[in-house]
Amino acid sequence: xxxxxxxxxxxxxxxxxxxxxxxxxxxxxxxxxxxxxxxxxxxxxxxxxxxxxxxxxxxxxxxxxxxxxxxxxxxxxxxxxxxxxxxxxxxxxxxxxxxxxxxxxxxxxxxxxxxxxxxxxxxxxxxxxxxxxxxxxxxxxxxxxxxxxxxxxxxxxxxxxxxxxxxxxxxxxxxxxxxxxxxx
Amino acid sequence: xxxxxxxxxxxxxxxxxxxxxxxxxxxxxxxxxxxxxxxxxxxxxxxxxxxxxxxxxxxxxxxxxxxxxxxxxxxxxxxxxxxxxxxxxxxxxxxxxxxxxxxxxxxxxxxxxxxxxxxxxxxxxxxxxxxxxxxxxxxxxxxxxxxxxxxxxxxxxxxxxxxxxxxxxxxxxxxxxxxxxxxx
Numbered sequence: 001x002x003x004x005x006x007x008x009x010x011x012x013x014x015x016x017x018x019x020x021x022x023x024x025x026x027x028x029x030x031x032x033x034x035x036x037x038x039x040x041x042x043x044x045x046x047x048x049x050x051x052x053x054x055x056x057x058x059x060x061x062x063x064x065x066x067x068x069x070x071x072x073x074x075x076x077x078x079x080x081x082x083x084x085x086x087x088x089x090x091x092x093x094x095x096x097x098x099x100x101x102x103x104x105x106x107x108x109x110x111x112x113x114x115x116x117x118x119x120x121x122x123x124x125x126x127x128x129x130x131x132x133x134x135x136x137x138x139x140x141x142x143x144x145x146x147x148x149x150x151x152x153x154x155x156x157x158x159x160x161x162x163x164x165x166x167x168x169x170x171x172x173x174x175x176x177x178x179x180x181x182x183x184x
Numbered sequence: 185x186x187x188x189x190x191x192x193x194x195x196x197x198x199x200x201x202x203x204x205x206x207x208x209x210x211x212x213x214x215x216x217x218x219x220x221x222x223x224x225x226x227x228x229x230x231x232x233x234x235x236x237x238x239x240x241x242x243x244x245x246x247x248x249x250x251x252x253x254x255x256x257x258x259x260x261x262x263x264x265x266x267x268x269x270x271x272x273x274x275x276x277x278x279x280x281x282x283x284x285x286x287x288x289x290x291x292x293x294x295x296x297x298x299x300x301x302x303x304x305x306x307x308x309x310x311x312x313x314x315x316x317x318x319x320x321x322x323x324x325x326x327x328x329x330x331x332x333x334x335x336x337x338x339x340x341x342x343x344x345x346x347x348x349x350x351x352x353x354x355x356x357x358x359x360x361x362x363x364x365x366x367x368x
Contacts, residue, residue: 032255032256033255035253035255035256036253036254036255036260037251037252037253037254037260037262037263038260038262040253043251043253044251045249045251046251065229067221067227067228067229067230068221069219069220069221069224069227070220070221070297071216071217071219071220071360072216072219072360072363072364073363076220076221076222076266077269077297077298077301078221078222078262078263078265078266078267078269078270079221079262079266081262081265081266081269081301081303082260082262082263082265082266083262085261085262085265086262113254113261113305113308114261114305115304115305116302116303116304116305117261117265117301117302117303117305118300118301118302118303119265119300119301119302120299120300121297121298121299121300121301124297124356172308176255176256179256179257180256
């Protein structure tokens, strides 16, 4: 598998990359399900995280905003949980497409919700550099995909997450699409 | 125990209450540790949650912002994890003061960090009304306090969390205070 990783510039803000041509998992989500505060590219107030394959792992970089503090100098744990959550659901979707031998822009769309989230906070996470999240698919079992995520700052693992995700039920997905169409 | 609960008006935004005289757990945090994105009263960009005792339970109300969506109409799971996390650390601090027979405005301050966070998402959480969080102290063991939290919308439990919190080590607390003093 050829993998082109996003490269973060020293002063990179948010989740900007120097490789604007590579599409992230989240760039393939249908518009109607792209308003998630964590990963929706259409949520202008949100975190807009971007996840990519790096071989068998998925990777995401995120620079916390200055106000995402727990205590001054360190990142707020709720943000870490949010990043782990959305990076895991994105990884689950990408893994399901890969398992099916399909590209992420083919129909019908796969989208995952979180059934459970567990995070162990191993050490205080400094806020001064982009965070790196590395996801691994632990299990794909029918509509359930379990993903583990290491969150690193300065190359040290500061938090470790495990996320059980479930593919959005077809009828719920249909309802979301129909509701969105009604609003247009 | 006499308990005065905050009363939310129908159109209440954020965490405003009609009882402005009652202090929340978070109102007692020293200024230097009041910049948490989830619960710091001095973080102007943050959620600024407020937690109170209601008998043996702790309670917090929070109205998600319109952009805190997962899919349109439903609350983003990362926000739910964040609310559960900060309500639990606040509850842990309050419980520790109560165990010591001390008021929350007495020295030295107790402050708790999250060691682990687990959230089970039981059903999609509607965004149209304030959420209610109810915390219970499961165990106090030395510097470790475990808190369980039910998160309700429309009187239904939509998510359930368990948070293991640890009292901030004295040397770390001292360092934070000294760093803050240096910045002034």
